[in-house]
Amino acid sequence: MSPKLFSQSSAPWLARLTIVLAFVSRTLQADSDPVETPTPIPTSVSDVTDVFNVMSGTEKGGCDAYDVNEWFHNAWFFASEANDALMDARNAKARGVTDADSQDEVIAAFMNRIPGDDVPWIFCDSTSAVAAKWSDVALTAGTGAVDAEGRKIQEVYAVLYEENWLKRNRDIKQEKNKAERAKLPRPFIPFWVDALKAYRYAETGDYCSKNYKRNMAGTDDNFQPTTITFCPKNWKSVHYKEIHEFPATLEEEGVSINEFTIEGLTFFHEMFHNALLNKHTPDTAYSIGEITRAVELEDGEFISQEEAIANPESWTLFALAWYLGHRYPDYTFASTESKLK
Structure with missing residues (x-):
């Protein structure tokens, strides 16, 4: 899931x-x-x-x-x-x-x-979680340091990027029925939580x-x-x-x-x-x-x-x-x- x-x-x-x-x-x-x-x-x-x-x-x-x-x-x-x-x-x-x-x-x-x-x-x-873009350079889980190889979040977390962003956007775009489209999961973006030194994922917005x-x-x-x-x-x-x-x-x-x-x-x-x-x-x-x-x-x-x-x-x-x-x-x-x- x-x-x-x-x-x-x-x-x-x-x-x-x-x-x-x-x-x-x-x-x-x-x-x-x-x-x-x-x-x-x-x-x-x-x-x-x-x-x-x-x-x-x-x-x-x-x-x-x-x-x-x-x-x-x-x-x-x-x-x-x-x-x-x-x-x-x-x-x-x-x-x-x-x-x-x-x-x-x-x-x-x-x-x-x-x-x-x-x-x-x-x-x-919810200000504990700061919104980021999938195309941003990733921070390293556990330390918060910038990724040593300069990789993007979508590269470091490729599976999450595919499942939470790309696939959800595709599903929404392909669904022609308005009522059914509204029921589909919304695309998620990464949020950096500095207290945890880790990313979490949710819809865009301040919860x-x-x-x-x-x-x-x-x-x-x-x-x-x-x-x-x-x-x-x-x-x-x-x-x-x-x-x-x-x-x-x-x-x-x-x-x-x-x-x-x-x-x-x-x-x-x-x-x-x-x-x-x-x-x-x-x-x-x-x-x-x-x-x-x-x-x-x-x-x-x-x-x-x-x-x-x-x-x-x-x-x-x-x-x-x-x-x-x-x-x-x-x-x-x-x-x-x-x-x-």
């Missing part, structure tokens, strides 16, 4: 308890042999830098202007909420739940630093810029180390920076669950891509309507049950809905608004 730089996370968060019910129903019905109930995850977590390399400074993707550690801790909290829900489902039926196993891997990814050069990197905007303001974050797992690029300047719909800012009590019905959007959910979403790889966690849907099959996807089809389970945004909504049901026990969030039980 040709490299793809980002798995885009671009929609605001909504949720219904029906997501929880759908997942629990699906997992309890799984035809599988019993497995051991997972050990509850720890009640405290490491500092984010114990698990990730976090770009320092305020330029080239630097994160010093943001509290990445708070995102990390809140994301871990939502992982623990999802884990509690799955453990409850397991204990209730005393049987294995194969679909829940991937959640365990995501939780483990919060706690375990990968040794050596493969420690994942976190950037806080987090105002021209891409719907992008919330992206994960690149096509090369080592894996990188997560957050776009916090685009987080206009986020209402809270961390969980403790949520209201202590809920005083009325009709409060939209969208009022509880929080920065850590974006981190949690990207952890699925980071831990389980993009190819296993495609972003099939972002909206609650699409996830619950109330609304068709862009291709006119409804999301399948398997696609919904693999879809990271389903899990962020799942965890948020589960938590709010415990945080405000007098209310149910069976719809997008709070209702007294």
Whole structure:
């Protein structure tokens, strides 16, 4: 498969308890042999830098202007909420739940630093990657020095050049049907990431810029180390920076669950891509309507049950809905608004 730089996370968060019910129903019905109930995850977590390399400074993707550690801790909290829900489902039926196993891997990814050069990197905007031309003289991976033989990027990385640029352009040019042409992969150009001393590949453009303001974050797992690029300047719909800012009590019905959007959910979403790889966690849907099959996807089809389970945004909504049901026990969030039980 040709490299793809980002798995885009671009929609605001909504949720219904029906997501929880759908997942629990699906997992309890799984035809599988019993497995051991997972050990509850720890009640405290490491500092984010114990698990990730976090770009320092305020330029080239630097994160010093943001509290990445708070995102990390809140994301871990939502992982623990999802884990509690799955453990409850397991204990209730005393049987294995194969679909829940991937959640365990995501939780483990919060706690375990990968040794050596493969420690994942976190950037806080896409200026960490500087666009280049395929015809530019190549920089040497690992050092950043100019290629000793003066070779072009397209010569040093001939296979990537053929697959990502030449072939994609040919396919687009040859496709006469406008609708089908729009579905084809866009040509990629090289981007030099100085922090990694390596090239990455993506479509032309600044991923987090105002021209891409719907992008919330992206994960690149096509090369080592894996990188997560957050776009916090685009987080206009986020209402809270961390969980403790949520209201202590809920005083009325009709409060939209969208009022509880929080920065850590974006981190949690990207952890699925980071831990389980993009190819296993495609972003099939972002909206609650699409996830619950109330609304068709862009291709006119409804999301399948398997696609919904693999879809990271389903899990962020799942965890948020589960938590709010415990945080405000007098209310149910069976719809997008709070209702007294």
